Amino acid sequence: MKLALRVAYDGTDLRGFARQPACRTVQGEIERCLSELLRTPVRTVGAGRTDRGVHASGQVVSLEAPGGTEPEWVMRRLNRRLAPEIAVCAAAAVPAGFDARFSARSRTYEYRLYRGPAPDPFLDRFALHVPGGLDLRAMRAAARALVGERDFASFCRAGGRPTVRRVCSLSIATPAPARVVFRIRADSFCQQMVRSIAGTLLAVGGGARRPEEAGRILAARSRAAAPPVASPKALHFVAVEYRPDPFAPAGRRAPRGRP
Numbered sequence: 664m665k666l667a668l669r670v671a672y673d674g675t676d677l678r679g680f681a682r683q684p685a686c687r688t689v690q691g692e693i694e695r696c697l698s699e700l701l702r703t704p705v706r707t708v709g710a711g712r713t714d715r716g717v718h719a720s721g722q723v724v725s726l727e728a729p730g731g732t733e734p735e736w737v738m739r740r741l742n743r744r745l746a747p748e749i750a751v752c753a754a755a756a757v758p759a760g761f762d763a764r765f766s767a768r769s770r771t772y773e774y775r776l777y778r779g780p781a782p783d784p785f786l787d788r789f790a791l792h793v794p795g796g797l798d799l800r801a802m803r804a805a806a807r808a809l810v811g812e813r814d815f816a817s818f819c820r821a822g823g824r825p826t827v828r829r830v831c832s833l834s835i836a837t838p839a840p841a842r843v844v845f846r847i848r849a850d851s852f853c854q855q856m857v858r859s860i861a862g863t864l865l866a867v868g869g870g871a872r873r874p875e876e877a878g879r880i881l882a883a884r885s886r887a888a889a890p891p892v893a894s895p896k897a898l899h900f901v902a903v904e905y906r907p908d909p910f911a912p913a914g915r916r917a918p919r920g921r922p
Contacts, residue, residue, distance in 0.1 A: 664730050665761055666737065667909045668693075669753040670722045675788055675896065676748070680713040680722065689713075689749060693724065696744045700737065701728060710763045710903040711770055714855065716895035718789060720752075721771070721902040723909075725763035753910045761909065769831060770852060771902040774845040774861040774893065790842075791897040797843065797868035799835060805867045805877035806833045806845075809860060816884040818860055819853035826853050826884075835864070848902075859886075861893035 670693070678686040682694060690707055697705040710723040728737070734754035741751045760766075775790040777783060782792045810833050816826040830849045837843055845861055863880060866872040872890065880888045 664728055664732060665725060665757050665759050666728050666732065666734055667723060667725050667755050667757045667761060667763060668738070668741075668751050669910055670724060670749065671720045671752050672718060672722070672749040673747070673788070674713060674716050674718045677715070679715045679717070680709055680711070680719075689719075689722070690724070692745060692749055693741070696741055697726065697737070699744075700740050701732065703729065708763045710767050711852070711900055712854075713898075713900050714858075714895050717898045717900065718896075719900035722900050723763045723767075723903045723905075725757065725761055755909045757909045761905075763903075766905055767851075767903050768906055769848050769850055769904040770900070771846065771848040771904075772852070772857045773899045773901050774847075774857060775897045775899065776843040776845075776865075778841045778843070788896065789899070791894055793843075793865070793869075795869065797865075798870065799837070799843070799868065801874045802864045802868040803835050804874035805864055805872075806835060808875075808878040808881060809833055813881055814884055815853060815856055815881070817880045817886055817889045818856050818863070819886070820855040821886060822854065824853065828852060828856070833860075846901075855892050858892040858895060858898055859889055861898070862890045865893060866890040 680689045682691040707724040738751045738754040812829040
């Protein structure tokens with residue numbers, strides 16, 4: 664049978680999501696514990712591969728489990744072994760064809776900032792401290808150039824893979840007076856794309872770049888044209904969209920169709 668798990672994690676002390684030999688990673692820790700619990704080797708598929716130091720509240724993994732495995736039992740047992748650094752927030756049985764990566768319709772990330780004269784030790788593990796001012800109007804103008812189907816080669820780590828992506832939305836919100844959140848939703852992301860976009864928006868907000876340069880950076884299709892990537896510690900993988908939602912209560916799942 665196939666299971667899906669929604670997973671949250673503090674990525675500070677982990678070497679990213681994807682399994683690596685001789686390194687503690689999110690996927691590696693989950694697979695190790697699942698293999699012990701289910702008494703059979705387990706391999707998982709993740710909705711997205713987050714880098715070292717990146718956090719998540721909405722990562723999704725899928726796996727094959729022995730027939731009759733109870734999702735709630737798996738969630739409880741995993742959390743006894745993994746929490747609080749890694750936690751399973753929801754678990755569900757899913758159709759055999761479900762794949763956490765390829766069934767996803769979109770993915771959403773947030774990049775979180777906080778402002779003030781001094782760093783806050785209770786925020787700084789999960790957000791970037793910006794002591795100076797930020798021109799939010801200029802940042803929003805720059806963000807508008809990055810929405811739509813574009814070639815994001817200037818914002819992606821070089822690797823020879825396709826770099827055309829469809830960004831559905833990119834917003835800049837202030838949920839509290841000293842907080843700023845970039846929220847970006849796309850069909851998929853290439854490596855370091857969100858951190859590179861965040862680095863460009865921060866450069867615009869701080870006055871080092873003009874808003875109209877975002878479009879020029881995009882058109883250059885060269886990583887050298889963009890400012891440095893922003894720190895991984897403020898990046899959060901917050902949601903994956905599926906149709907239907909595998910974690911929705913029975914009878915309340917979203918209908919199939921276009922987003």
